Amino acid sequence: DAGVTQSPTHLIKTRGQQVTLRCSPISGHKSVSWYQQVLGQGPQFIFQYYEKEERGRGNFPDRFSARQFPNYSSELNVNALLLGDSALYLCASSAGMDNSPLHFGNGTRLTVT
Amino acid sequence: AQSVTQLDSHVSVSEGTPVLLRCNYSSSYSPSLFWYVQHPNKGLQLLLKYTSAATLVKGINGFEAEFKKSETSFHLTKPSAHMSDAAEYFCVVSGGYNKLIFGAGTRLAVHP
Numbered sequence: 001d002a003g004v005t006q007s008p009t010h011l012i013k014t015r016g017q018q019v020t021l022r023c024s025p026i027s028g029h030k031s032v033s034w035y036q037q038v039l040g041q042g043p044q045f046i047f048q049y050y051e052k053e054e055r056g057r058g059n060f061p062d063r064f065s066a067r068q069f070p071n072y073s074s075e076l077n078v079n080a081l082l083l084g085d086s087a088l089y090l091c092a093s094s095a096g097m098d099n100s101p102l103h104f105g106n107g108t109r110l111t112v113t
Numbered sequence: 114a115q116s117v118t119q120l121d122s123h124v125s126v127s128e129g130t131p132v133l134l135r136c137n138y139s140s141s142y143s144p145s146l147f148w149y150v151q152h153p154n155k156g157l158q159l160l161l162k163y164t165s166a167a168t169l170v171k172g173i174n175g176f177e178a179e180f181k182k183s184e185t186s187f188h189l190t191k192p193s194a195h196m197s198d199a200a201e202y203f204c205v206v207s208g209g210y211n212k213l214i215f216g217a218g219t220r221l222a223v224h225p
Contacts, residue, residue, distance in 0.1 A: 004156070031211055033211050033212070035213075040218075041217060042203050042205075042215030042216050042217050042218050043157070043203075043213075044215070045208070045212045045213060048210060048211050048212060050211075055210060055211075056210055056211070058212070090156060090157065092157075094211055097211065098209075098210045098211065100211065101159060101162070102159070102211060102213065104156035104158070105156050106154070106155055106156040107156055
């Protein structure tokens with residue numbers, strides 16, 4: 001079975017632009033979570049979606065938004081990009097909403113210039 | 114609030130020698146604790162998980178971790194390092210639901 005897939009793998013954007021990152025969970029998984037990993041740091045929680053509803057949100061500005069589709073895939077949107085948004089964005093899926101093992105994708109490397 | 118502190122940012126060992134990666138946690142209730150590994154340009158892989166069933170947790174690839182409540186520690190060990198173990202290791206505590214709180218990471222180097 002395919003694991004968690006994310007697209008694109010790499011992306012370069014300019015300050016002020018908007019970006020959309022995509023994630024397909026493992027088949028049968030209904031929960032998708034997003035994490036931001038700045039170089040040299042551990043990942044930080046951005047969002048969790050379960051059954052197409054937002055179930056948790058980390059300490060990120062409103063420029064960050066996400067949604068989950070009926071097929072459980074998800075998109076992360078970031079508006080008005082800042083240089084500090086440069087990071088590896090990781091998507092994780094799990095079968096349940098709480099304490100289910102998370103399976104991570106390989107991430108999208110976003111560079112903002 | 115939950116948090117984890119990884120006590121070493123870098124650890125260097127020789128192949129075949131023991132590995133010890135240290136982690137202290139802070140939690141207002143009985144925590145769920147994890148160790149994840151990240152190889153270069155790869156996503157995160159779960160090594161092991163503690164959920165109060167047993168204090169000594171065995172994971173994949175020969176790794177294990179011991180939960181010590183009195184010391185608020187959850188150190189990761191392996192008896193004999195292999196070159197393929199070179200990677201970044203993260204100690205993680207559950208913040209509820211599927212929210213994970215990661216430590217800053219420990220980079221493990223393995224020398225021949």
